[in-house]
Amino acid sequence: MFDNNIAPNIETYNTLIDMYCKEGNVNEARAIFELMIKRGVNPNVITYNALLDGYCLRGEMAKPKNLMDVIVKDGIVPDIVTFNSLINGYYALCKENKFQPAFQQFEEMKDQRVAPDEVTYNSLLDGLLKNAEIDTAISLRREMDNNGVAPDIFTYSIIINGLCEAGQGKLGDATKLLKRMEDTGCSPDECTYNTIIKGFLNANDVAKNLDFLHIMGAEGFIADATTASLFMGLLIDPNVSDTDKALLQKYLRECNGKLVFSI
Numbered sequence: 001m002f003d004n005n006i007a008p009n010i011e012t013y014n015t016l017i018d019m020y021c022k023e024g025n026v027n028e029a030r031a032i033f034e035l036m037i038k039r040g041v042n043p044n045v046i047t048y049n050a051l052l053d054g055y056c057l058r059g060e061m062a063k064p065k066n067l068m069d070v071i072v073k074d075g076i077v078p079d080i081v082t083f084n085s086l087i088n089g090y091y092a093l094c095k096e097n098k099f100q101p102a103f104q105q106f107e108e109m110k111d112q113r114v115a116p117d118e119v120t121y122n123s124l125l126d127g128l129l130k131n132a133e134i135d136t137a138i139s140l141r142r143e144m145d146n147n148g149v150a151p152d153i154f155t156y157s158i159i160i161n162g163l164c165e166a167g168q169g170k171l172g173d174a175t176k177l178l179k180r181m182e183d184t185g186c187s188p189d190e191c192t193y194n195t196i197i198k199g200f201l202n203a204n205d206v207a208k209n210l211d212f213l214h215i216m217g218a219e220g221f222i223a224d225a226t227t228a229s230l231f232m233g234l235l236i237d238p239n240v241s242d243t244d245k246a247l248l249q250k251y252l253r254e255c256n257g258k259l260v261f262s263i
Contacts, residue, residue, distance in 0.1 A: 007039070014046045021054025029054055043074070049081045056089025061101070064089060083109035084119050091127045102127060118144075118152050125155065129162025134170070137162060156181045157192050164199025171199055190221040197223065201230040204237065206244035210251050 013036040020029035029051060048071050055063045064086055071078060083105055090102035102124060121144050128137040144151060156177060163174040174196055181188050193216045200208045234240050234248055
C-alpha cells in the first residue's frame with residue numbers, strides 16, 4: 001500500500017494497529033502509530049484504545065499511563081473502552097492484592113461521567129474475589145444494582161467462584177446466588193454448575209452435589225474432567241461417610257453408562 005503511493009486513512013491505520021496489538025506485537029503497532037502521525041493522520045480514541053489494550057495485555061502498565069497523558073494533551077476524550085482496558089490491565093496487580101491503581105481508574109471514569117458497564121465491574125470483582133475480598137466485592141455488586149447495570153453470566157460465575165473458594169461458610173450464599181440467576185432469567189451454564197459443584201465437593205457434601213448433577217443432566221450439561229476426578233476421589237476419601245459413598249455409588253449405577261462426566 002505504502003509502496004504504491006496509496007494513502008491509508010484513519011480506519012486502515014486503526015485496523016493495522018489493533019491487529020498487531022491483539023497479536024502481542026505492540027512495537028509494530030507503535031511503529032505504525034508513529035508513521036500515521038508523520039504522514040499527517042491524527043489518531044482518534046479508537047487508535048489510542050487499541051494501543052492501550054495492547055500494552056495492558058502485556059502487563060506493561062507504565063506505558064499506558066504515559067499514553068493517557070498524550071490522550072489528554074491531544075484533547076481526546078477517553079471512553080468506556082479506554083477505561084475498561086486500563087482496569088483490566090491493572091487487574092494483574094489485583095492478583096498481588098494491589099487494588100488502588102484499578103480503583104483509581106474506576107473513580108476517574110466516573111469523574112469524567114463515563115458510566116461503568118458490566119465489563120468494568122466484572123474485572124474489578126474478579127480481582128477482589130481472587131484475593132478473598134468478599135465484603136468489598138459484595139458492596140461493589142450492590143453498586144451495580146444501584147447504577148442500573150445488570151449482571152451477566154460472567155458476573156454471577158465470578159462471584160459464585162469467589163464464594164466457593166472462600167470455603168464452606170459461603171456455600172449457602174453461592175447457592176442463593178445460583179437461584180437468583182435462574183429467577184432473573186440469566187441461565188447458569190456448564191461452567192457455573194461445575195464451579196459450584198467443586199465448592200461443595202471440597203466440603204465433602206455428596207448429597208448436595210448429586211442434586212446439582214441431576215439438574216446439570218436435565219439441562220443437557222456434563223461435569224468436566226476436574227469435577228469428575230473430585231467425585232471419584234470421594235469414593236476413597238476416609239473423611240467421607242459410608243452413607244455418602246453409597247449415595248454416590250448408587251448414582252453412578254443409575255447412570256447406566258450415560259455420559260455424565262467429561263473424561
